Amino acid sequence: MVDALHIIRDDGSTDPRLDPELSEEDAVRLYRGMSLQRILDNRMLALQRQGRIGFYGPSLGQEAAIVGAAMAMEPEDWIVPQYREPGAALIRGMPLKELLCQLIGNAEDPVHGRQMPCHYVYRKGNYLSISSPVGTQIPHAVGIAWAMRLRGEPHAVLVFFGDGATSTADFHAAMNFAGVFRTPTVFLCNNNQWAISVPVARQTASATLAQKAPAYGFDGVRVDGMDALAVFRATGDAARRAREGHGPTMIEAVTYRLGPHSSSDDPSRYRDESEVALWRARDPIARYRRYLEHAGWWDDGREARLEQEIGDEITRAIQEAERAPPPAVETLFTDVYAEMPDHLRDQRDAFLAPRGR
Numbered sequence: 001m002v003d004a005l006h007i008i009r010d011d012g013s014t015d016p017r018l019d020p021e022l023s024e025e026d027a028v029r030l031y032r033g034m035s036l037q038r039i040l041d042n043r044m045l046a047l048q049r050q051g052r053i054g055f056y057g058p059s060l061g062q063e064a065a066i067v068g069a070a071m072a073m074e075p076e077d078w079i080v081p082q083y084r085e086p087g088a089a090l091i092r093g094m095p096l097k098e099l100l101c102q103l104i105g106n107a108e109d110p111v112h113g114r115q116m117p118c119h120y121v122y123r124k125g126n127y128l129s130i131s132s133p134v135g136t137q138i139p140h141a142v143g144i145a146w147a148m149r150l151r152g153e154p155h156a157v158l159v160f161f162g163d164g165a166t167s168t169a170d171f172h173a174a175m176n177f178a179g180v181f182r183t184p185t186v187f188l189c190n191n192n193q194w195a196i197s198v199p200v201a202r203q204t205a206s207a208t209l210a211q212k213a214p215a216y217g218f219d220g221v222r223v224d225g226m227d228a229l230a231v232f233r234a235t236g237d238a239a240r241r242a243r244e245g246h247g248p249t250m251i252e253a254v255t256y257r258l259g260p261h262s263s264s265d266d267p268s269r270y271r272d273e274s275e276v277a278l279w280r281a282r283d284p285i286a287r288y289r290r291y292l293e294h295a296g297w298w299d300d301g302r303e304a305r306l307e308q309e310i311g312d313e314i315t316r317a318i319q320e321a322e323r324a325p326p327p328a329v330e331t332l333f334t335d336v337y338a339e340m341p342d343h344l345r346d347q348r349d350a351f352l353a354p355r356g357r
Contacts, residue, residue, distance in 0.1 A: 003208070003222050004222045004223055004224045004230075004254055005018070005221065005222065005223040005224060005227075005230045005233070005234055006223070006224035006227045006230050007019055007020075007227055007229040007230045007233060008227050008228075008229055008230070008287055008288065008290070008291045010290075011290065011294065012290030012291045012292075012293055012294030012295075013291075013294055014229065014291065018229075018230075018233060019229065020229060020232055020233045020236065022229075022232075024295070024297050026071070027291075027292060027295070027297060028292070028297060028298075029071070030067060030068060030071050030228055030232070030288070031285075031288055031289065031292055031298070031306075032306060032310075033063075033067040033070075033071065033087050033090065033091050034063035034064060034067045034068075034087065034228065034284065034285050034288065035063075035285060035306060035307070035310060036087065036090060036310050036313075037059060037063050037066065037067060037086055037087030037090070038059075038060065038063055038285060039307070039310050039311065039314065040086060040096075040310075040314055041056075041058040041059055041060055041086075041259075042058075043314050043318070044056045044058070044103065045058055045259075045263055047103075047318070048263040049263070052104075052322070053103045053104055053117065053118075054105075054117035054118075055116075055117035055118050055262065055263055055264065056103070056117075056118050056262065056263045057083045057084050057118055057261070057262045057263070058084070058259045058260065058262075058263075059084040059085070059086070059087070059257075060257070060258040060259035061192070061226075061255060061256045061257055061258035061259070061279065061280075061283070061284065062084065062190055062192055062225065062255050062256075062257060062284075063087060063228075063284055063285055064225060064226055064227060064228035064231055064255070064284035064285075064287075064288065065188070065190050065225040065226075065231050065253035065255045065284075066084070066085050066087045066088050066160070066190070067087040067088065067091060067228065068228040068229070068230075068231035068232040068235070069088070069158060069160070069186075069188050069231050069232070069235040069251075069253070070085070070087065070088035070091040070092065070158070071091055071232060072231075072232045072233075072235035072236035072239060073156065073158050073186075073235070073239055074155070074156075074239070074243075075092075075125075075126075076126070076153075076155045077126065077155050077156045077157065077158065077239065078126040078127075078128065078141070078144050078145075078155070078156075078157045078158070079092060079125075079126065079127050079128065079157075079158050079159075079160075080128045080137050080138075080140055080141035080144070080157060080158070080159040080160070081127065081128065081130050081137065081160050082130065082131075082137060082160045082161050082162060082165070082190070083118065083119065083130045083131075083132070084160075084162075084190070085130075085160055086099060086120070088127065088160070089120060089122050089125065089127050092122060092125030092126065092127050093122070093124065093125045094120070094122040094124075094125055094127065095317075096313060096314065096317040097316075097317040097320050097321055098110065098122070099120055099317075100317045100318055100320075100321035101321045101324060102115065102119075102120040102121070103117065103118055103120070103321075104321055104322065104324075105117065105326075105327070106321065106324040106325065106326055106327065107324050107325045107326060107327050107328065108321070108324040109327065110123075111129075112327040112331040112334075112335070113326070113327045113331075115129065115130075116130075116132055118130070119131070119132065128140065128141075128144075134162075134164055134165050134168055134195075135161060135165035135168030135169075135170040135171050136170055137159060137160075137161065138159055138161055138165065138168075138170050138171050138174040138175075138187070139170050139173055139174040139177070140159075141157045141158075141159030141174070141185055141187075142157075142159075142174045142177050142178045142183050142185055144157050145157040145178070145183035145184045145185040145242075145248075146177070146181060146183045148183075148184055149181070149182075149183055149184060154243045154244075155184065155243060156184040156185070156186055156238075156239040156242035156243050157183075157184065157185050157186065157242075158186045158188060158235065158239065159185065159186070159187055159188065160188050160190060161187070161188070161189055161190070162189065162190050162191070162192060162195060163189060163190075163191040163192065163193070163194075163195055163200045163203055163209060164195025164196070164198065164203060165189070165195075166189060166203060166204065166209055166212065167195075167203050167204070174187075175187070175212070175213070175216040175248075175250070176216050178216070178218070178247070178248040179216035179217035179218050179247070179248065180217070182245070182246075182247035182248070183242075183247070183248055184242035184243060184245075184247070184248070185242065185248040185249075186235060186238045186239050186242060186248070186249055186251065187213075187248060187249070187250040187251065188235065188250075188251045188253060189209050189210075189250065189251065189252045189253065190225065190253050190255060191209055191225070191252050191253060191254050191255065192225075192255050192256055192257035193255075193256050193257065193279075194257055194261070194267075194270075194271065196261045196265065197261075197267075197269070197270040197271075199271075208220075208222055208252060209222075209250075209252040210222040210250055210251070210252035212250070213248075213249070213250035217247075218247050218248045218249060218250070219249050219250070220249070220250040220251075220252065221234050221238070221249060221250070221251050221252070222251075222252045222254060223251060223252070223253050223254070224253075224254060225253030225254045225255030225256075225284075226254075226255055226256070226279075226282045226283070226284040226287060227284070227287065228284060228287075228288045229288075229291065231251075231253055234251050235251060237249075238251060255284070256276075256279035256282075258276060258279060258280055258283075289303070329351070329352070330348060330352060332348075332351070333345075333347065333348040333351075
């Protein structure tokens with residue numbers, strides 16, 4: 001790994017020069033968020049296989065790079081996801097049931113089932129909607145950050161994207177604009193080594209992705225994405241600089257997608273299991289647990305209780321979400337205009353009118 005920041009050592013101790021010195025409460029909250037994301041992923045893949053939800057994008061192996069980054073942001077900051085960050089939404093306070101309702105697309109889904117499957121949004125937590133096209137969220141994030149700067153708001157925007165997105169025009173346009181106008185943006189590239197079936201070596205000739213940032217006039221940082229404390233530290237530092245008016249930062253979190261790209265993918269068709277095994281040995285959750293145990297904050301009993309608690313929480317959320325009916329048909333016509341115009345009202349009335357045989 002080239003110049004990658006890491007903090008947690010193999011035995012669970014930390015580099016004292018870099019340790020962000022989380023309180024026990026925050027350290028355990030971070031671990032819970034990572035564990036929740038992993039258990040949720042496994043349960044949601046099972047639901048998809050059973051036909052109870054339509055699609056799901058798991059994040060196995062990337063929990064540290066997602067939850068660690070989200071926890072480093074302030075509540076007033078914005079988070080702009082790609083499509084693999086349920087842990088970030090939950091850290092921002094999104095109720096688990098609401099997430100499930102959006103995955104199902106039922107009547108209690110705040111967006112009435114209009115979004116793509118697994119494309120959730122949480123406005124109360126400043127968590128933007130997921131967007132399917134690769135890389136389009138990056139200029140969206142820069143636009144939000146530019147608006148913050150114009151308004152004089154001392155906040156920052158964190159945007160997630162993958163290594164494949166660095167090959168898009170949207171990535172380059174957003175990076176250039178952010179560099180020129182010094183927008184308070186934290187670009188977090190989750191370099192999980194594969195853009196579906198295309199390896200990162202086919203995405204760029206650069207030695208790293210982080211080194212692209214200086215070409216646009218700002219810093220690029222490479223971190224060990226399997227180290228939650230390293231991601232937390234790098235993201236927190238970048239966000240603080242952004243809020244203080246020092247402009248954007250790009251973080252390349254070097255991680256690995258241990259599972260499929262989505263519920264529609266079979267990774268065994270394009271990558272070798274021996275590669276996966278090497279990365280699985282660096283499991284970010286196991287690594288972070290060693291840190292908690294070294295600090296005296298965790299043991300087998302607490303682990304068993306947490307797994308039971310999370311499992312029960314997910315089961316309740318599924319049961320509650322599945323009791324909700326489909327969205328009412330009249331919602332097809334709502335939320336298009338602040339006040340429904342006559343032509344749309346006529347269409348609604350015609351659609352809802354009783355039909356003779």
